[in-house]
Amino acid sequence: MTGVAGRVAGNGAAKRSRQRAILELVRTRTIRTQEELVTALAGRHLDVTQATVSRDIRELGLLRVPGEGGSRYAQTGAEVDERAARQRLHNALVEHTHGIEFIDLLGIVHAQPGSASLVAVAIDSARFDELAGTVAGDDTVLLIARSRPAAQRLLATLRTISEGVE
Numbered sequence: 001m002t003g004v005a006g007r008v009a010g011n012g013a014a015k016r017s018r019q020r021a022i023l024e025l026v027r028t029r030t031i032r033t034q035e036e037l038v039t040a041l042a043g044r045h046l047d048v049t050q051a052t053v054s055r056d057i058r059e060l061g062l063l064r065v066p067g068e069g070g071s072r073y074a075q076t077g078a079e080v081d082e083r084a085a086r087q088r089l090h091n092a093l094v095e096h097t098h099g100i101e102f103i104d105l106l107g108i109v110h111a112q113p114g115s116a117s118l119v120a121v122a123i124d125s126a127r128f129d130e131l132a133g134t135v136a137g138d139d140t141v142l143l144i145a146r147s148r149p150a151a152q153r154l155l156a157t158l159r160t161i162s163e164g165v166e
Contacts, residue, residue, distance in 0.1 A: 018046050019056050023075060026062060030129055031073045085125045086161060092122035093162035100158050102151045107143030116141045130154040
């Protein structure tokens with residue numbers, strides 16, 4: 001196969017790579033439509049059609065789940081209740097941290113010794129669009145924001161959640 005049809009259908013390795021990218025996108029971003037997924041994949045140099053994405057969604061068993069701002073795709077077994085995820089994050093921040101700060105795009109969450117990974121999982125489960133990723137040590141979580149404005153929004157949101165105001 002050549003041309004677009006060859007790139008879209010791809011071989012087994014290309015399909016596995018594409019489906020891994022879809023799972024990562026669904027875990028790390030709020031994806032509400034198949035078109036958003038096609039666009040996000042194009043940003044990763046994966047040229048696919050909506051029909052291919054539709055088949056991949058079905059094969060991967062992704063679900064459309066309700067959330068703040070409308071339905072989104074989620075992996076089976078993934079955190080599907082945003083309110084519960086935010087409550088867990090609130091509990092983790094209140095019980096296991098003693099400070100949050102940002103320096104440019106990088107945030108630091110100061111945690112109790114041995115609890116940074118628990119806090120990082122709670123932050124990841126809350127699925128913030130502003131957050132590119134987290135890295136947990138023993139008592140520190142590194143947050144990497146997608147931009148300076150995203151870093152400021154994320155800091156304000158985390159402070160609001162930790163205060164229980166949200």
